[in-house]
Amino acid sequence: MAQKEYDVVIVGGGPAGSSTAMFLKRNGVDNVLLIDKATFPRDKICGDAFSGKSMGIARELGIIDDFKKVPNESVYGVLFSSPKGTQVEVPFPGCEGKIKTKPGFVVRRINGDNILFQRAKKQVDTLEDFTVTDLTWENDFVTGLKGKKKTGEEFSIKAKVIVGADGANSTIGQKAKIEPNPPEHQVIATRAYYKGVTGMSNNIELHFVDEIMPGYFWIFPLDNGWVNVGVGLLVSEKNKRKLNLKETQEKIIRENPLFKERFANAKIDEQGIKVWTLPVGSFHKKNHGNGWVLVGDAASLIDPFSGEGVGNAMTSGKFAAKYIAKALKENNVSKANFDDYDKELWNAIGSEIKTSYRLQRLGSIKFLLNMFIDKAVQKKEVKDIISGMLANEEAKKESTSTLSLLKVFLT
Ligand SMILES: Cc1cc2nc3c(=O)[nH]c(=O)nc-3n(C[C@H](O)[C@H](O)[C@H](O)COP(=O)(O)OP(=O)(O)OC[C@H]3O[C@@H](n4cnc5c(N)ncnc54)[C@H](O)[C@@H]3O)c2cc1C
Numbered sequence: 001m002a003q004k005e006y007d008v009v010i011v012g013g014g015p016a017g018s019s020t021a022m023f024l025k026r027n028g029v030d031n032v033l034l035i036d037k038a039t040f041p042r043d044k045i046c047g048d049a050f051s052g053k054s055m056g057i058a059r060e061l062g063i064i065d066d067f068k069k070v071p072n073e074s075v076y077g078v079l080f081s082s083p084k085g086t087q088v089e090v091p092f093p094g095c096e097g098k099i100k101t102k103p104g105f106v107v108r109r110i111n112g113d114n115i116l117f118q119r120a121k122k123q124v125d126t127l128e129d130f131t132v133t134d135l136t137w138e139n140d141f142v143t144g145l146k147g148k149k150k151t152g153e154e155f156s157i158k159a160k161v162i163v164g165a166d167g168a169n170s171t172i173g174q175k176a177k178i179e180p181n182p183p184e185h186q187v188i189a190t191r192a193y194y195k196g197v198t199g200m201s202n203n204i205e206l207h208f209v210d211e212i213m214p215g216y217f218w219i220f221p222l223d224n225g226w227v228n229v230g231v232g233l234l235v236s237e238k239n240k241r242k243l244n245l246k247e248t249q250e251k252i253i254r255e256n257p258l259f260k261e262r263f264a265n266a267k268i269d270e271q272g273i274k275v276w277t278l279p280v281g282s283f284h285k286k287n288h289g290n291g292w293v294l295v296g297d298a299a300s301l302i303d304p305f306s307g308e309g310v311g312n313a314m315t316s317g318k319f320a321a322k323y324i325a326k327a328l329k330e331n332n333v334s335k336a337n338f339d340d341y342d343k344e345l346w347n348a349i350g351s352e353i354k355t356s357y358r359l360q361r362l363g364s365i366k367f368l369l370n371m372f373i374d375k376a377v378q379k380k381e382v383k384d385i386i387s388g389m390l391a392n393e394e395a396k397k398e399s400t401s402t403l404s405l406l407k408v409f410l411t
Contacts (some may be wrong), residue, residue, distance in 0.1 A: 006125075007031040007328055009145060009159035011132045011172050014044060015054070015310045016296025017165030018116035019317030022061050025123040027325035032124040033157065034117075035147070037131040041114035045191045045276035046310075047220055048228045049075070049204060050105045050112055053311030057318065063119050070111040071223035074103040079203040080386075082373035083210050083366050085258060089203060090376065090386045106204070106220050106228065112310075135162065135175040135292070141333070142176070142291035161324050161333050162292045165317070168277045170298035178286055181300055183239060185283035187215075187307060189232030190245045192273040196266040197227045207259075208373075211252050212243075214364030217259075226269075229253075232307055235277070237364075246273045280304040281312070281353040282360070284346065288338035295320045301349065305356035305363065312349055319345045 007029055010017045013036035021034045036042070050058075050067065058064045077091035094102030120126070132147040136156060144158035164172025169180075180186075197219065205219040215233025222228055231249045238245065250273075253263045279285070279300035287299040296313030303309065323341040327333045363369055376382040 005158040006033045007159065008161045008163060008324055009033045009035060009157055010124075010163040010165050011035050011145065012165035012167055012170075012296070012298070013038075013040060013117045013120065013126070013128075014113055014165060014167060014296065014313065015116055016298070016313035016317050017163065018113070018120040019057065019061070019314040020163050020165060020295055020321050021120040021124045021317075022116075023318045023321030024324065027321050029321070029325050029328060030124075033127060033159070034120055034124050035127045035130050035132060035157075036117070037129065039128045040117045041110050043271075044109040044113055045189075045274045046109045047191065047218060047230060047307065048106050048108050048112070048222065049220055049308065050107055051306075051308050051311045052102060052104065053308075054314055055105065057311070057314040058116075060318075061119070063115060066115040066119070067105055067107060067112065070107060070115065072105050072107045073221045073223050074100070074202060075106055075204050075221065076100050076103055076202045077204075078386075079201070079205045080373055080376070081205075081207040081209065081258060082370045083208050083213055084370050086370070086373050086377060087258075088373055088376040088383070088386075090383050093387055096387075103202075104204070106222055108222065108228075132166070132171055135172065140290055142289070145172075160291065160328060163320060163324070164292065164294040164298040165296050165313075166298055168279050168297045170294065172292065173285075173294055173298050176289055176292055176294075178294070181279045181283045181285070183235035185280055185300070185304075186235045187232050187278040187280055187302070187304075188235050188238055188245065188275065189215075189230050189278060189307065190249050190273050190275050191228060191230045192249070193222070193226055193269040193271065194229055194263070194266045195226050195269070197229075197262055198265075199262045200227060208363065208369050209252060209256055209258070211248055211256065213366060216363075217249070217252050232278070245275055249273055278302045278307055278309060280307075281349065282357040284350075287316075287342055287345075289335045291333045293320050293324065293338055293341060301345075301353075303356045304353065305359040315348060316345055319348070 076095035079089050081087040129150040130147050132145050134146045135142050136144045146156045148154045164170050200221050207217045212231045217231045220228040280302045282304045285300040287294040295316040301312040327337045
């Protein structure tokens with residue numbers, strides 16, 4: 001089948017790919033194709049929390065109101081529990097008083113991602129149900145890709161630049177010979193939807209319970225009485241402890257004294273417990289080459305402490321679009337001409353990821369976590385430090401400075 005030749009073909013219509021498409025259009029690049037192997041709306045295994053960072057980019061793209069039109073739940077803070085069972089509630093910055101100026105949103109990804117994809121679809125060509133299987137090359141430059149429709153029809157598409165926005169197991173990354181993350185830089189997590197869990201509030205809940213340490217068990221409130229529940233920890237730790245994550249989640253719900261009453265009458269939906277991986281940003285992955293660029297999970301940009309990846313996926317789409325537009329204008333899509341994409345992206349997210357990596361390692365030491373949460377119950381000052389960690393990058397940096405951490409343990 002004869003195909004049109006594109007300036008840019010984006011593989012993957014999730015938050016990274018759809019954002020790249022919309023930002024390319026803003027940068028004056030029109031001849032773009034956005035491909036996905038699924039048909040939208042499609043599900044994505046996730047905690048469904050859209051952070052302030054994601055909503056900031058949605059605002060910049062002028063689509064924030066779309067998120068208020070689909071079923072959603074506003075969240076105002078975090079309920080933490082320590083391995084020994086102490087609990088503390090910490091409001092998000094701006095949500096301390098009666099008037100909540102900066103709530104977070106929990107929106108099922110089947111709805112949230114569909115907003116992004118449908119908006120992108122209005123601006124660029126799209127092709128759904130098409131699984132990309134390989135890249136084509138000429139003189140060490142990517143020149144296009146090959147793939148297959150669900151009907152079995154196979155064809156190639158030519159492009160000056162290919163964007164790999166195809167998630168954690170990126171085919172584009174593999175075909176560009178990028179190594180997968182080592183187990184100590186990859187999280188594995190579950191997700192399941194339940195109805196009938198009691199004791200819910202407008203907090204997201206992160207529980208550092210013994211059964212999953214050094215990871216955590218989460219409960220996030222959703223619309224209409226549903227909740228999103230999961231457990232997650234580093235693949236290296238899962239292997240060390242030989243954990244079966246589905247069984248661990250079921251055991252926490254059935255036996256842990258903090259949850260067994262709350263889940264006593266809860267029902268899981270027909271999808272059951274699903275498992276997926278999170279390539280975290282503590283591993284700075286190669287993300288570009290001659291004629292190709294990686295964004296989002298394909299580029300390993302997930303926050304190593306919170307597991308939040310949508311915000312950085314959208315951020316990477318924004319920066320990638322800027323440098324792709326420049327490269328096309330200069331008629332030079334070489335690796336060297338994409339080096340500034342990597343530089344600007346990591347200047348923007350690098351220090352936050354470094355801080356989160358420090359927090360991830362601190363959180364793996366049980367007695368420190370117990371002490372930290374005990375102190376937060378007793379002292380407003382410590383609560384403020386945690387609130388800062390949940391805030392923007394600068395506040396987070398300050399909150400996890402040696403001085404702040406010393407303050408927690410010495411006060
Ligand atoms: C259990 C779990 C909980 C999480 N919780 C949160 C959370 O609460 N908040 C948060 O911000 N982040 C969370 N994350 C991380 C978040 O899900 C990812 O960071 C985010 O989805 C990255 O977006 P993306 O566009 O890069 O990739 P994806 O959303 O994975 O999109 C990739 C797209 O590429 C398509 N694709 C893949 N391969 C091909 C191919 N060969 N050909 C064509 N198309 C292809 C897929 O169909 C998909 O649509 C969680 C992750 C997990 C696993």
